[in-house]
Amino acid sequence: MIYGYCRISTPKQSIDRQVRNILAIYPNAKIVKETYTGTKFQGRKQFDKILNKVKSGDTIVFDSVSRMSRTAEEGFQLYQHLFDLDINLVFLKEHYIDTDTYRNTLNNQLNMTGTDVDIILEGINKYLMLLARKQIEIAFEQAEKEVQDLHQRTKEGIETARQAGKQIGQRKGAVFTVKKAIYAKRKILEHNKTFGGSLNDIETQELTGISRNSLYLYKRELKEESTHFETLDDLKAKYDKFISIMEKKKK
Numbered sequence: 001m002i003y004g005y006c007r008i009s010t011p012k013q014s015i016d017r018q019v020r021n022i023l024a025i026y027p028n029a030k031i032v033k034e035t036y037t038g039t040k041f042q043g044r045k046q047f048d049k050i051l052n053k054v055k056s057g058d059t060i061v062f063d064s065v066s067r068m069s070r071t072a073e074e075g076f077q078l079y080q081h082l083f084d085l086d087i088n089l090v091f092l093k094e095h096y097i098d099t100d101t102y103r104n105t106l107n108n109q110l111n112m113t114g115t116d117v118d119i120i121l122e123g124i125n126k127y128l129m130l131l132a133r134k135q136i137e138i139a140f141e142q143a144e145k146e147v148q149d150l151h152q153r154t155k156e157g158i159e160t161a162r163q164a165g166k167q168i169g170q171r172k173g174a175v176f177t178v179k180k181a182i183y184a185k186r187k188i189l190e191h192n193k194t195f196g197g198s199l200n201d202i203e204t205q206e207l208t209g210i211s212r213n214s215l216y217l218y219k220r221e222l223k224e225e226s227t228h229f230e231t232l233d234d235l236k237a238k239y240d241k242f243i244s245i246m247e248k249k250k251k
Contacts, residue, residue: 002059003050004029007067016227018063021092026061035228059088065097065139075140097136179246184208185218186239194219195232 004022008015015033022029034046050060060082062068068091069075082089082099089099110121191197192204199207205215222235229235 001053001055002026002029002061003054004031004061005034005047005050005067006031006063007034007044007047014224018067021063022061025092026059026090029061033228054082054085054087056086057088059090061090061092063091064093065091065142069140072137072140076137079136079140091139094139097139102133102136180210181214181218182239182242182246184210184214185222186236186243188215188218189222189232189236189239192219195222195226 004019004026006015006018006022008018015035019031019033022031032046032050034044054060065075068089069078079089079097079099083102087099091097095101110124112118112121187208188204189195189197191199191207193200197204201212201215205212208215210218225238226232226235229238
């Protein structure tokens, strides 16, 4: 079995690119998507499901090493654990740390000669093994550093914007706007032809009381959201839950 694991950790990211990259090389891969999660394995429910199912000889494909883990120590420990279980790991952007590459390094040891030269050959073999291991560790360390740098740049950017007098955070009245959008999106999902309903865009505008630009914006957002759910009913259930929570707060 070949699994393709795709993960994004912010709502602004698109998971489609990872899916395309994996399927381009492994068209029969079973794609597993994970969205809006942190760096801990325990917080990745879909990834945990793969780990519980995967067997010796199976393959897990990642678009990059950062999709497996952005924490160096934790990532390398899992890599070593899966390697020991004979699970193949493939990193499309870092093929030099694929488990096949690591395995070949371990298998292609220099043969002993039965002479004093063996002392040197044994040292070379140990060095090659340590070098291969270090390459893997560095790859995970680099992924962790990249996310730390990103967080720092984001923090600095927010502070710069704040000092420049720009609006940071939600503006007054935004809560009402968000609530209106949730109600409108739920009606669009239920009634607009794009999502299997019977109303065209003009009729949907009249039903929801929103502008044409807002309708097109909400439809684009809903299409993007729908890629993270197995069915439209699941997406509708999400909005039903939002509305239920808002209704309870009104009481």
